[in-house]
Amino acid sequence: MSALDTAARRSPxxxxxxxxxxxxxxxxxxxxxxxxxxxxxVADHLATASGIMLHTENGMLGMGPSPEPGAVxxxxxxxGKAPVTELPGASYFHQADSFAMMRGGHIDVCVLGAxxxxxxxxxxxxSTGAPDAVPAVGGAMDLATGARRTVVMMSLLTKDGAPxxxxxxxxxLTGVGCxxxxxxxxxxxxxxxxxxxxVETFGTTHRELEALLDLTLGPAPGRTR
Amino acid sequence: xxxxxxxxxxxxxxxxxxxxxxxxxxxxGPAGQPAELVVALLEQGASGLxxxxxxxxxxxxxxxxxxxxxxxxxxxxxxxxQVDSWHFDAAYRSGAVELELVPQxxxxxxxxxxxxxxxxxxxxxxxxxxxxEGKEHRRIEGVDQxxxxxxxxxxxxxxxxRADGVGNLVYRKTARNFGPIMAAAARRSVAQVRDVVxxxxxxxxxxxxxxxxxxxxxxxxxxxxxxxxxxAGTSTVGAVAAGTEGLV
Numbered sequence: 255m256s257a258l259d260t261a262a263r264r265s266p267x268x269x270x271x272x273x274x275x276x277x278x279x280x281x282x283x284x285x286x287x288x289x290x291x292x293x294x295x296v297a298d299h300l301a302t303a304s305g306i307m308l309h310t311e312n313g314m315l316g317m318g319p320s321p322e323p324g325a326v327x328x329x330x331x332x333x334g335k336a337p338v339t340e341l342p343g344a345s346y347f348h349q350a351d352s353f354a355m356m357r358g359g360h361i362d363v364c365v366l367g368a369x370x371x372x373x374x375x376x377x378x379x380x381s382t383g384a385p386d387a388v389p390a391v392g393g394a395m396d397l398a399t400g401a402r403r404t405v406v407m408m409s410l411l412t413k414d415g416a417p418x419x420x421x422x423x424x425x426x427l428t429g430v431g432c433x434x435x436x437x438x439x440x441x442x443x444x445x446x447x448x449x450x451x452x453v454e455t456f457g458t459t460h461r462e463l464e465a466l467l468d469l470t471l472g473p474a475p476g477r478t479r
Numbered sequence: 480x481x482x483x484x485x486x487x488x489x490x491x492x493x494x495x496x497x498x499x500x501x502x503x504x505x506x507x508g509p510a511g512q513p514a515e516l517v518v519a520l521l522e523q524g525a526s527g528l529x530x531x532x533x534x535x536x537x538x539x540x541x542x543x544x545x546x547x548x549x550x551x552x553x554x555x556x557x558x559x560x561q562v563d564s565w566h567f568d569a570a571y572r573s574g575a576v577e578l579e580l581v582p583q584x585x586x587x588x589x590x591x592x593x594x595x596x597x598x599x600x601x602x603x604x605x606x607x608x609x610x611x612e613g614k615e616h617r618r619i620e621g622v623d624q625x626x627x628x629x630x631x632x633x634x635x636x637x638x639x640x641r642a643d644g645v646g647n648l649v650y651r652k653t654a655r656n657f658g659p660i661m662a663a664a665a666r667r668s669v670a671q672v673r674d675v676v677x678x679x680x681x682x683x684x685x686x687x688x689x690x691x692x693x694x695x696x697x698x699x700x701x702x703x704x705x706x707x708x709x710x711a712g713t714s715t716v717g718a719v720a721a722g723t724e725g726l727v
Contacts, residue, residue, distance in 0.1 A: 310653070311583065311584075312507045312510070312653050312656055313507075313653050313655055313656050314652070314653050327652065328509065328510060328654075329510055329511070329651045329652040329653060329654035330510075330652040330653055331507070331508065331510050331653055332653075335507070335508040335509075335510070340652070346650070346652055346653065346655055347655070348587075348655050348656065348657070348658065348659040348660055348687075349507075349533075349583070349586075349587035349590075349656050349657050349660060350587040350588055350590070350591035350659075350660045352587070353583065353584030353587050353588060354588075356584060357584050357588075357602065357603075357604060376607075381609075386572070387560075388559060388560040388564070388567070388568050388571055388572070389559075389560065389578070389580050390557070390558040390559055390560035390580070391557055391558065391580055391581075391582050391583070391610065392557050392558040392582075392583050393557070393582065393583040393584060394582070395582040395584075395585075395604045395605050395608060395610065396582050396583060396584030396585070396604045399603045399604050399605075399606075400584070400603075400604065426608065426609045427607055427608045427609070428608060429606075429607070429608065430606060430607035430608075430623075
Protein backbone atom coordinates (compact mmCIF):
# COMPACT_ATOMS: atom_id res chain seq x y z
CA MET A 255 0.00 0.00 0.00
CA SER A 256 3.01 2.28 0.08
CA ALA A 257 2.19 3.44 -3.41
CA LEU A 258 -1.07 4.99 -2.26
CA ASP A 259 -1.45 7.92 0.06
CA THR A 260 -4.27 8.22 2.56
CA ALA A 261 -6.21 10.63 0.40
CA ALA A 262 -6.31 8.16 -2.46
CA ARG A 263 -7.89 5.56 -0.22
CA ARG A 264 -10.76 7.91 0.53
CA SER A 265 -11.80 7.91 -3.12
CA PRO A 266 -12.10 5.29 -5.86
CA UNK A 267 -8.78 4.30 -7.42
CA UNK A 268 -7.73 5.50 -10.83
CA UNK A 269 -6.52 2.88 -13.28
CA UNK A 270 -2.90 3.69 -12.44
CA UNK A 271 -3.57 3.51 -8.69
CA UNK A 272 -5.34 0.19 -9.17
CA UNK A 273 -2.35 -1.12 -11.14
CA UNK A 274 -0.03 0.04 -8.33
CA UNK A 275 -2.24 -1.69 -5.77
CA UNK A 276 -2.06 -4.99 -7.68
CA UNK A 277 1.71 -4.61 -8.13
CA UNK A 278 2.18 -4.02 -4.38
CA UNK A 279 0.95 -7.58 -3.68
CA UNK A 280 3.39 -9.27 -6.08
CA UNK A 281 6.41 -10.68 -4.28
CA UNK A 282 9.92 -9.89 -5.52
CA UNK A 283 11.30 -12.65 -7.72
CA UNK A 284 7.88 -13.85 -8.88
CA UNK A 285 7.13 -15.20 -12.33
CA UNK A 286 4.09 -13.25 -13.49
CA UNK A 287 1.72 -13.28 -16.44
CA UNK A 288 -0.28 -10.13 -17.08
CA UNK A 289 -3.42 -10.60 -19.18
CA UNK A 290 -4.29 -8.41 -22.14
CA UNK A 291 -5.99 -5.08 -21.39
CA UNK A 292 -6.09 -3.45 -17.96
CA UNK A 293 -3.59 -5.90 -16.33
CA UNK A 294 -0.81 -4.78 -18.70
CA UNK A 295 -0.72 -1.51 -16.70
CA VAL A 296 0.67 -3.44 -13.71
CA ALA A 297 4.02 -3.74 -15.51
CA ASP A 298 4.56 0.03 -15.07
CA HIS A 299 4.48 -0.41 -11.28
CA LEU A 300 6.88 -3.33 -10.87
CA ALA A 301 10.24 -2.12 -9.58
CA THR A 302 13.07 -3.08 -11.93
CA ALA A 303 15.08 -4.25 -8.92
CA SER A 304 12.28 -6.60 -7.81
CA GLY A 305 13.52 -9.44 -9.99
CA ILE A 306 9.96 -10.06 -11.18
CA MET A 307 10.03 -11.90 -14.50
CA LEU A 308 7.15 -11.40 -16.94
CA HIS A 309 5.86 -14.36 -18.94
CA THR A 310 4.06 -13.91 -22.23
CA GLU A 311 2.21 -17.03 -23.32
CA ASN A 312 3.27 -16.75 -26.95
CA GLY A 313 6.64 -18.00 -25.79
CA MET A 314 8.87 -15.78 -23.67
CA LEU A 315 10.06 -15.09 -20.13
CA GLY A 316 11.79 -11.81 -19.36
CA MET A 317 9.57 -9.60 -21.48
CA GLY A 318 10.48 -5.92 -21.49
CA PRO A 319 8.52 -2.78 -22.36
CA SER A 320 7.50 -1.52 -25.80
CA PRO A 321 10.43 -0.71 -28.08
CA GLU A 322 11.49 2.77 -29.10
CA PRO A 323 10.02 3.85 -32.42
CA GLY A 324 12.17 2.42 -35.18
CA ALA A 325 13.35 -0.50 -33.03
CA VAL A 326 10.32 -2.73 -33.64
CA UNK A 327 11.20 -6.38 -34.25
CA UNK A 328 8.36 -8.28 -35.99
CA UNK A 329 9.58 -11.53 -34.40
CA UNK A 330 9.28 -10.11 -30.88
CA UNK A 331 5.68 -9.57 -29.81
CA UNK A 332 3.52 -10.13 -26.73
CA UNK A 333 0.29 -12.08 -26.34
CA GLY A 334 -1.63 -9.09 -27.71
CA LYS A 335 0.64 -9.18 -30.80
CA ALA A 336 2.11 -5.80 -29.85
CA PRO A 337 5.87 -5.28 -30.20
CA VAL A 338 7.89 -5.72 -27.00
CA THR A 339 11.55 -6.01 -26.00
CA GLU A 340 13.67 -8.59 -24.19
CA LEU A 341 15.36 -7.98 -20.85
CA PRO A 342 18.65 -9.55 -19.71
CA GLY A 343 17.94 -13.13 -18.66
CA ALA A 344 15.10 -13.54 -21.14
CA SER A 345 14.34 -16.92 -22.70
CA TYR A 346 12.24 -18.16 -25.62
CA PHE A 347 10.34 -21.42 -25.89
CA HIS A 348 7.64 -23.01 -28.03
CA GLN A 349 3.92 -22.96 -27.33
CA ALA A 350 3.68 -26.32 -25.59
CA ASP A 351 6.51 -25.38 -23.22
CA SER A 352 4.99 -21.97 -22.65
CA PHE A 353 1.68 -23.47 -21.62
CA ALA A 354 3.32 -26.28 -19.66
CA MET A 355 4.87 -23.48 -17.64
CA MET A 356 1.40 -22.10 -17.05
CA ARG A 357 -0.62 -25.31 -16.77
CA GLY A 358 2.05 -27.01 -14.66
CA GLY A 359 1.72 -24.39 -11.92
CA HIS A 360 5.13 -22.78 -12.45
CA ILE A 361 3.80 -19.24 -12.93
CA ASP A 362 3.37 -17.64 -9.50
CA VAL A 363 0.77 -15.01 -10.30
CA CYS A 364 -1.55 -14.38 -13.22
CA VAL A 365 -3.44 -11.08 -13.36
CA LEU A 366 -6.49 -11.17 -15.60
CA GLY A 367 -9.26 -8.82 -16.63
CA ALA A 368 -12.86 -9.99 -16.24
CA UNK A 369 -16.43 -9.45 -17.37
CA UNK A 370 -17.69 -11.20 -14.24
CA UNK A 371 -16.26 -12.94 -11.18
CA UNK A 372 -18.41 -14.91 -8.75
CA UNK A 373 -18.05 -14.84 -4.98
CA UNK A 374 -16.76 -18.42 -5.19
CA UNK A 375 -14.01 -17.46 -7.64
CA UNK A 376 -15.56 -18.49 -10.96
CA UNK A 377 -14.30 -16.34 -13.81
CA UNK A 378 -16.00 -15.16 -17.02
CA UNK A 379 -13.67 -13.18 -19.23
CA UNK A 380 -13.63 -14.65 -22.74
CA SER A 381 -17.13 -14.35 -24.15
CA THR A 382 -19.86 -11.73 -23.86
CA GLY A 383 -22.31 -14.45 -24.82
CA ALA A 384 -23.59 -12.42 -27.78
CA PRO A 385 -25.11 -14.96 -30.19
CA ASP A 386 -23.64 -13.42 -33.36
CA ALA A 387 -20.14 -12.89 -31.96
CA VAL A 388 -17.20 -14.73 -33.48
CA PRO A 389 -15.82 -16.64 -30.49
CA ALA A 390 -12.17 -16.48 -29.43
CA VAL A 391 -10.57 -17.80 -26.26
CA GLY A 392 -6.79 -17.73 -26.71
CA GLY A 393 -4.95 -18.65 -23.53
CA ALA A 394 -7.60 -17.32 -21.13
CA MET A 395 -8.71 -20.72 -19.81
CA ASP A 396 -5.16 -22.01 -19.40
CA LEU A 397 -4.07 -18.86 -17.58
CA ALA A 398 -7.07 -18.87 -15.26
CA THR A 399 -6.71 -22.50 -14.28
CA GLY A 400 -2.97 -23.04 -14.43
CA ALA A 401 -1.28 -20.28 -12.46
CA ARG A 402 -0.46 -20.85 -8.80
CA ARG A 403 -2.47 -17.72 -7.95
CA THR A 404 -4.98 -16.12 -10.30
CA VAL A 405 -6.17 -12.62 -9.45
CA VAL A 406 -8.54 -10.33 -11.29
CA MET A 407 -8.17 -6.63 -11.93
CA MET A 408 -11.30 -4.83 -13.13
CA SER A 409 -13.75 -1.99 -12.57
CA LEU A 410 -16.34 -3.14 -10.03
CA LEU A 411 -19.22 -2.01 -12.23
CA THR A 412 -19.87 -2.20 -15.97
CA LYS A 413 -20.29 1.00 -17.97
CA ASP A 414 -24.03 0.56 -17.40
CA GLY A 415 -23.55 0.28 -13.64
CA ALA A 416 -24.10 -3.47 -13.34
CA PRO A 417 -21.97 -5.28 -10.71
CA UNK A 418 -19.17 -7.46 -12.06
CA UNK A 419 -18.67 -9.26 -8.74
CA UNK A 420 -21.72 -11.50 -8.64
CA UNK A 421 -23.30 -14.40 -6.76
CA UNK A 422 -23.10 -16.55 -9.89
CA UNK A 423 -21.67 -15.70 -13.33
CA UNK A 424 -24.27 -15.42 -16.08
CA UNK A 425 -21.70 -15.18 -18.91
CA UNK A 426 -19.87 -18.24 -20.30
CA LEU A 427 -17.23 -19.36 -17.81
CA THR A 428 -13.48 -19.26 -18.33
CA GLY A 429 -12.74 -21.33 -15.23
CA VAL A 430 -14.42 -22.65 -12.09
CA GLY A 431 -13.23 -21.48 -8.67
CA CYS A 432 -9.93 -20.29 -10.11
CA UNK A 433 -9.79 -16.68 -8.81
CA UNK A 434 -8.57 -15.95 -5.29
CA UNK A 435 -8.51 -12.14 -5.18
CA UNK A 436 -10.31 -9.36 -7.05
CA UNK A 437 -8.84 -5.85 -7.27
CA UNK A 438 -11.29 -3.12 -8.25
CA UNK A 439 -11.53 0.65 -8.22
CA UNK A 440 -13.81 0.55 -5.15
CA UNK A 441 -12.48 -2.36 -3.12
CA UNK A 442 -10.26 -5.42 -2.93
CA UNK A 443 -12.07 -8.71 -2.30
CA UNK A 444 -10.95 -12.22 -1.49
CA UNK A 445 -13.18 -14.81 -3.14
CA UNK A 446 -13.40 -18.57 -2.81
CA UNK A 447 -15.31 -21.45 -1.26
CA UNK A 448 -16.22 -19.26 1.75
CA UNK A 449 -17.65 -16.50 -0.44
CA UNK A 450 -16.45 -12.93 -0.88
CA UNK A 451 -14.65 -10.97 1.82
CA UNK A 452 -13.79 -7.29 1.75
CA VAL A 453 -10.05 -6.76 2.16
CA GLU A 454 -9.89 -3.03 1.60
CA THR A 455 -12.19 -0.24 0.43
CA PHE A 456 -11.53 2.89 -1.61
CA GLY A 457 -13.95 5.76 -1.04
CA THR A 458 -16.79 3.51 0.03
CA THR A 459 -17.85 1.36 2.97
CA HIS A 460 -18.49 -2.32 3.54
CA ARG A 461 -22.21 -1.62 3.94
CA GLU A 462 -22.37 0.49 0.77
CA LEU A 463 -20.62 -2.28 -1.17
CA GLU A 464 -23.15 -4.84 0.01
CA ALA A 465 -25.99 -2.60 -1.17
CA LEU A 466 -24.27 -1.81 -4.46
CA LEU A 467 -23.56 -5.46 -5.25
CA ASP A 468 -26.63 -6.96 -3.57
CA LEU A 469 -24.33 -9.47 -1.88
CA THR A 470 -23.52 -10.50 1.65
CA LEU A 471 -19.83 -9.83 2.05
CA GLY A 472 -17.62 -11.23 4.77
CA PRO A 473 -15.49 -8.90 6.87
CA ALA A 474 -11.91 -8.06 6.12
CA PRO A 475 -9.50 -10.67 7.47
CA GLY A 476 -8.88 -10.18 11.17
CA ARG A 477 -11.81 -7.80 11.55
CA THR A 478 -15.39 -8.16 12.59
CA ARG A 479 -18.14 -6.17 11.01
CA UNK B 480 11.86 -40.53 -41.70
CA UNK B 481 14.01 -39.90 -44.72
CA UNK B 482 16.51 -37.13 -45.28
CA UNK B 483 15.37 -33.52 -45.57
CA UNK B 484 14.90 -32.28 -49.13
CA UNK B 485 15.98 -28.77 -50.09
CA UNK B 486 13.57 -27.22 -52.58
CA UNK B 487 14.17 -24.32 -54.92
CA UNK B 488 10.73 -22.75 -54.47
CA UNK B 489 7.96 -22.64 -51.91
CA UNK B 490 5.69 -24.51 -54.31
CA UNK B 491 8.23 -27.29 -54.80
CA UNK B 492 8.77 -27.51 -51.05
CA UNK B 493 5.03 -27.70 -50.42
CA UNK B 494 4.63 -30.64 -52.78
CA UNK B 495 1.29 -32.36 -53.24
CA UNK B 496 -1.47 -31.48 -50.78
CA UNK B 497 -4.68 -33.47 -51.20
CA UNK B 498 -8.17 -32.02 -51.02
CA UNK B 499 -9.47 -32.45 -47.50
CA UNK B 500 -5.98 -32.57 -45.97
CA UNK B 501 -5.30 -31.32 -42.46
CA UNK B 502 -2.70 -28.55 -42.66
CA UNK B 503 -0.96 -27.02 -39.67
CA UNK B 504 0.18 -23.44 -40.19
CA UNK B 505 2.64 -21.97 -37.69
CA UNK B 506 2.61 -18.44 -36.40
CA UNK B 507 1.08 -16.27 -33.73
CA GLY B 508 -0.51 -13.59 -35.86
CA PRO B 509 2.18 -12.52 -38.34
CA ALA B 510 5.08 -13.59 -36.05
CA GLY B 511 6.32 -16.90 -37.38
CA GLN B 512 3.68 -17.25 -40.05
CA PRO B 513 5.13 -19.10 -43.07
CA ALA B 514 3.50 -16.63 -45.44
CA GLU B 515 5.22 -17.76 -48.64
CA LEU B 516 4.33 -21.41 -48.02
CA VAL B 517 0.68 -20.43 -47.51
CA VAL B 518 0.83 -18.42 -50.74
CA ALA B 519 2.13 -21.63 -52.36
CA LEU B 520 -0.82 -23.50 -50.88
CA LEU B 521 -3.15 -20.93 -52.47
CA GLU B 522 -1.40 -21.53 -55.76
CA GLN B 523 -1.34 -25.31 -55.40
CA GLY B 524 -5.11 -25.42 -55.25
CA ALA B 525 -6.09 -27.98 -52.57
CA SER B 526 -9.52 -27.34 -51.07
CA GLY B 527 -11.74 -28.65 -48.31
CA LEU B 528 -8.78 -28.16 -45.99
CA UNK B 529 -8.81 -28.49 -42.22
CA UNK B 530 -6.42 -25.78 -41.05
CA UNK B 531 -4.88 -25.90 -37.58
CA UNK B 532 -3.44 -22.52 -36.65
CA UNK B 533 -3.63 -20.26 -33.61
CA UNK B 534 -5.38 -17.49 -35.53
CA UNK B 535 -7.56 -17.39 -38.62
CA UNK B 536 -5.81 -14.76 -40.69
CA UNK B 537 -5.22 -11.04 -40.41
CA UNK B 538 -6.30 -8.54 -43.04
CA UNK B 539 -5.40 -9.82 -46.49
CA UNK B 540 -2.65 -12.16 -45.35
CA UNK B 541 -2.38 -15.53 -47.15
CA UNK B 542 -4.28 -17.50 -44.49
CA UNK B 543 -7.11 -14.96 -44.61
CA UNK B 544 -7.22 -15.30 -48.39
CA UNK B 545 -7.20 -19.10 -48.20
CA UNK B 546 -10.39 -18.73 -46.16
CA UNK B 547 -11.80 -16.00 -48.41
CA UNK B 548 -11.44 -18.26 -51.45
CA UNK B 549 -13.38 -21.07 -49.85
CA UNK B 550 -10.45 -23.43 -49.56
CA UNK B 551 -10.86 -24.05 -45.85
CA UNK B 552 -13.68 -26.29 -44.64
CA UNK B 553 -12.74 -26.12 -40.99
CA UNK B 554 -10.48 -24.04 -38.75
CA UNK B 555 -9.06 -25.46 -35.54
CA UNK B 556 -7.75 -22.50 -33.56
CA UNK B 557 -7.79 -20.60 -30.28
CA UNK B 558 -8.25 -16.99 -31.35
CA UNK B 559 -9.90 -16.47 -34.75
CA UNK B 560 -11.42 -13.09 -33.91
CA GLN B 561 -9.10 -10.17 -34.64
CA VAL B 562 -9.80 -6.55 -35.51
CA ASP B 563 -8.90 -7.42 -39.10
CA SER B 564 -10.17 -11.03 -39.40
CA TRP B 565 -12.95 -10.00 -41.77
CA HIS B 566 -12.52 -12.92 -44.19
CA PHE B 567 -12.80 -15.50 -41.40
CA ASP B 568 -15.66 -13.61 -39.73
CA ALA B 569 -17.67 -13.56 -42.99
CA ALA B 570 -17.00 -17.23 -43.74
CA TYR B 571 -17.90 -18.24 -40.19
CA ARG B 572 -21.14 -16.24 -40.13
CA SER B 573 -22.23 -17.61 -43.52
CA GLY B 574 -21.50 -21.15 -42.37
CA ALA B 575 -18.87 -21.63 -45.08
CA VAL B 576 -16.25 -22.57 -42.53
CA GLU B 577 -16.65 -24.71 -39.44
CA LEU B 578 -14.81 -23.67 -36.26
CA GLU B 579 -13.34 -25.85 -33.54
CA LEU B 580 -12.35 -23.41 -30.82
CA VAL B 581 -9.63 -24.79 -28.52
CA PRO B 582 -7.97 -23.12 -25.52
CA GLN B 583 -4.49 -22.14 -26.65
CA UNK B 584 -2.66 -24.35 -24.17
CA UNK B 585 -4.83 -27.33 -25.06
CA UNK B 586 -4.26 -26.60 -28.74
CA UNK B 587 -0.50 -26.58 -28.20
CA UNK B 588 -0.53 -29.71 -26.05
CA UNK B 589 -2.82 -31.58 -28.49
CA UNK B 590 -0.34 -30.79 -31.26
CA UNK B 591 2.60 -31.78 -29.06
CA UNK B 592 0.84 -35.03 -28.11
CA UNK B 593 0.44 -35.99 -31.76
CA UNK B 594 4.15 -35.58 -32.37
CA UNK B 595 4.97 -37.60 -29.26
CA UNK B 596 2.63 -40.49 -30.06
CA UNK B 597 0.25 -39.70 -27.21
CA UNK B 598 -3.38 -40.37 -28.08
CA UNK B 599 -5.05 -38.07 -25.59
CA UNK B 600 -4.53 -36.48 -22.19
CA UNK B 601 -6.52 -35.04 -19.29
CA UNK B 602 -6.19 -31.35 -18.37
CA UNK B 603 -8.04 -29.06 -15.95
CA UNK B 604 -8.16 -26.32 -18.61
CA UNK B 605 -11.69 -25.68 -19.77
CA UNK B 606 -13.48 -27.83 -17.20
CA UNK B 607 -16.93 -26.43 -16.43
CA UNK B 608 -16.87 -24.12 -19.46
CA UNK B 609 -18.75 -24.26 -22.77
CA UNK B 610 -15.57 -25.49 -24.50
CA UNK B 611 -15.64 -28.72 -22.48
CA GLU B 612 -19.27 -29.52 -23.25
CA GLY B 613 -19.64 -33.04 -24.58
CA LYS B 614 -16.07 -33.94 -23.67
CA GLU B 615 -15.22 -36.82 -21.37
CA HIS B 616 -14.02 -35.70 -17.95
CA ARG B 617 -12.60 -37.30 -14.86
CA ARG B 618 -11.53 -36.23 -11.38
CA ILE B 619 -7.80 -36.93 -11.06
CA GLU B 620 -5.91 -36.18 -7.83
CA GLY B 621 -8.90 -34.17 -6.67
CA VAL B 622 -9.03 -31.97 -9.78
CA ASP B 623 -11.71 -32.15 -12.46
CA GLN B 624 -10.06 -32.64 -15.84
CA UNK B 625 -11.14 -32.78 -19.47
CA UNK B 626 -10.04 -35.38 -22.02
CA UNK B 627 -8.35 -33.79 -25.03
CA UNK B 628 -7.26 -35.77 -28.09
CA UNK B 629 -4.06 -35.36 -30.10
CA UNK B 630 -4.28 -33.37 -33.34
CA UNK B 631 -2.43 -34.99 -36.24
CA UNK B 632 -1.83 -33.32 -39.57
CA UNK B 633 -0.98 -34.37 -43.09
CA UNK B 634 1.22 -31.34 -43.63
CA UNK B 635 2.80 -28.73 -41.36
CA UNK B 636 3.99 -25.39 -42.72
CA UNK B 637 6.38 -23.56 -40.41
CA UNK B 638 8.78 -20.66 -40.55
CA UNK B 639 12.20 -20.85 -38.94
CA UNK B 640 15.18 -18.55 -39.06
CA ARG B 641 17.90 -20.94 -40.21
CA ALA B 642 18.25 -24.55 -41.29
CA ASP B 643 21.43 -26.53 -41.71
CA GLY B 644 22.12 -29.11 -44.39
CA VAL B 645 20.32 -31.91 -42.54
CA GLY B 646 17.21 -29.87 -41.73
CA ASN B 647 17.97 -28.88 -38.15
CA LEU B 648 16.09 -25.65 -37.40
CA VAL B 649 16.61 -22.64 -35.19
CA TYR B 650 14.01 -19.94 -34.79
CA ARG B 651 14.00 -16.28 -33.89
CA LYS B 652 12.50 -14.87 -30.68
CA THR B 653 8.71 -15.24 -30.30
CA ALA B 654 8.40 -16.33 -33.94
CA ARG B 655 9.23 -19.83 -32.65
CA ASN B 656 5.72 -20.27 -31.18
CA PHE B 657 4.03 -23.28 -32.87
CA GLY B 658 6.88 -24.22 -35.24
CA PRO B 659 8.62 -26.98 -33.26
CA ILE B 660 5.46 -28.80 -32.17
CA MET B 661 3.77 -28.58 -35.57
CA ALA B 662 6.88 -29.85 -37.35
CA ALA B 663 6.72 -32.94 -35.14
CA ALA B 664 2.96 -33.48 -35.44
CA ALA B 665 2.58 -33.78 -39.21
CA ARG B 666 3.29 -36.67 -41.56
CA ARG B 667 5.11 -34.18 -43.77
CA SER B 668 6.67 -30.97 -42.48
CA VAL B 669 7.85 -28.09 -44.60
CA ALA B 670 9.93 -25.19 -43.30
CA GLN B 671 10.65 -21.87 -44.92
CA VAL B 672 13.84 -20.34 -43.58
CA ARG B 673 15.74 -17.10 -44.03
CA ASP B 674 19.05 -18.87 -44.39
CA VAL B 675 20.39 -22.38 -45.04
CA VAL B 676 23.80 -22.96 -43.50
CA UNK B 677 26.21 -25.89 -43.97
CA UNK B 678 26.07 -28.99 -41.80
CA UNK B 679 28.03 -28.23 -38.66
CA UNK B 680 27.35 -24.51 -38.74
CA UNK B 681 24.57 -24.72 -36.14
CA UNK B 682 25.59 -25.37 -32.55
CA UNK B 683 24.05 -28.79 -31.76
CA UNK B 684 23.26 -27.48 -28.26
CA UNK B 685 21.15 -24.73 -29.80
CA UNK B 686 19.14 -26.76 -32.34
CA UNK B 687 15.45 -26.38 -31.53
CA UNK B 688 13.85 -28.65 -34.13
CA UNK B 689 16.08 -31.60 -35.05
CA UNK B 690 16.06 -32.42 -38.75
CA UNK B 691 14.29 -35.74 -38.14
CA UNK B 692 11.05 -33.75 -38.00
CA UNK B 693 11.67 -31.75 -41.17
CA UNK B 694 10.90 -33.17 -44.64
CA UNK B 695 11.49 -30.18 -46.87
CA UNK B 696 13.17 -26.80 -46.54
CA UNK B 697 13.01 -23.79 -48.78
CA UNK B 698 15.31 -20.83 -48.33
CA UNK B 699 13.56 -17.52 -48.90
CA UNK B 700 16.04 -14.76 -48.38
CA UNK B 701 13.80 -11.99 -49.64
CA UNK B 702 10.99 -12.51 -47.17
CA UNK B 703 9.01 -9.30 -46.94
CA UNK B 704 5.88 -10.81 -45.57
CA UNK B 705 6.52 -10.45 -41.88
CA UNK B 706 7.33 -6.79 -41.75
CA UNK B 707 5.20 -5.15 -39.11
CA UNK B 708 5.21 -1.76 -37.54
CA UNK B 709 3.95 -0.68 -34.19
CA UNK B 710 0.71 0.34 -35.89
CA ALA B 711 -1.69 -2.43 -35.00
CA GLY B 712 -2.69 -4.55 -37.94
CA THR B 713 -0.28 -2.94 -40.38
CA SER B 714 1.55 -5.59 -42.31
CA THR B 715 2.95 -6.11 -45.74
CA VAL B 716 1.64 -9.67 -45.67
CA GLY B 717 -1.29 -8.29 -47.63
CA ALA B 718 1.04 -7.21 -50.39
CA VAL B 719 2.33 -10.75 -50.78
CA ALA B 720 -1.16 -12.17 -50.82
CA ALA B 721 -2.38 -9.55 -53.27
CA GLY B 722 0.25 -10.81 -55.67
CA THR B 723 -1.50 -14.17 -55.81
CA GLU B 724 -4.84 -12.75 -56.87
CA GLY B 725 -4.54 -14.06 -60.41
CA LEU B 726 -3.89 -17.56 -59.15
CA VAL B 727 -7.09 -18.21 -57.29
